[in-house]
Amino acid sequence: MADTVLSMKEVELKLEGNAGLVPILNGITLDVQRGQSLGLTGPSGSGKSSLLMVMGGLERATSGQVQALGQDLGAMQEDALARFRRHHMGVVFQNFHLLPTMTALENVALPLEIAGARDAFARAKAELEAVGLAHRMHHHPTELSGGEQQRVALARALAPRPEILLADEPTGNLDARTGVQIMDLLFGLRDHYGATLVLVTHAADLAARCDRVVGLRDGAILSDSLA
Template sequence: MKDMVLSFRDVELTLQGNAGPVNILRAITLDVTRGETVGLIGPSGSGKSSLLMLMGGLERATAGTVSALGHDLTALGEDALARFRRQHMGVVFQSFHLIPTMTALENVATPLELAGRRDAFERAEEELRAVGLGHRLDHYPVQMSGGEQQRVALARAAAPRPDILLADEPTGNLDGPNGQAIMDLLFGLRDRHGATLVLVTHAPELAARCDRVITLADGRISGVETRRKEAAE
């Protein structure tokens, strides 16, 4: 039996809006196994990004349990959640979230330094070269294209060698060629580091590369499609 990496049991997410409570996610029960690639699709407002945020402990469930690598994220405090993410997760957003006053190398190395890694800059350079940015180490975000900035964000997410890689519309701000390159890099990172990959996307070609595609509608799972047969246990 494959190792369980993410597990949701009867998860609900309700947020307070101007007109009262808004049900974002309802009765979500879901398991993700080690090394699996899962695509989350559905119309805008269906709850895809909220589900991803729950997986990363960036949002708290209103009801139910969310477990990652055997840890109950709903029971952890903010500091413990931050440590867990730093040790086990990499997150890539549609907006690159790079620090504008830092070079590409510094953007990737800083989280590693904060985690106490002595080889932070060596590891950061290795990851930047792996995404084709060996010639951009000393460049600032403003000096790079959108595609290059997303590559830096990917390198930053991959540098800690995370068990879980979460990506929210990673190609959403990019043109066709750059989007294709980022797709290839994402799956390359999964293959190179063995991370479990969960991504939110509106791009059919990106979802088609996933082992499993989960469709959300009105905050519920409305469909699950397995794209590849699981390897024999």
């Protein structure tokens, strides 16, 4: 039997808007298997990023059940959720979310230090070398190109060796050529470390690289297909 690492059952998400509660996700039921690469697609406003955030416990479902690695995320307090993500999940955002006052090396080492790794900087250096940034590790984000910043963000997400990697439009702020390079790197690292990858994208060519593609519309699953 396949090993399910992410499981969602009848998940709904409603967020406060100017006119009251706005439905974002409507009864999502979805299982993701270990080692699978899953692309989430759909038009803007379909709920792709919100679904990814709920999977990572970064947004709490209004109702339904969300489990990751057999743990009920809805039952966890915020501190427990943060610890769970730190040890089991890596998240890559479209806007990089690097700390501007820290060098690339310090940005990658930070989650390792928080997790208590004694070799945080040695591991961070190795991760930056793996993404081709050995020569830029002592530079700050403002001194790096968009592609280089996304490489740092990838290195930071993968440094703790997460079982689950969540990526929200990781090439959205990059030109086409750099975007392809980042996706080659993302899938290569995923394959190397064996993580389960969930990727939000508007690009059909990027979604086509995934083992499975789930299409969303109006907060509901419209299609679910294997490659």
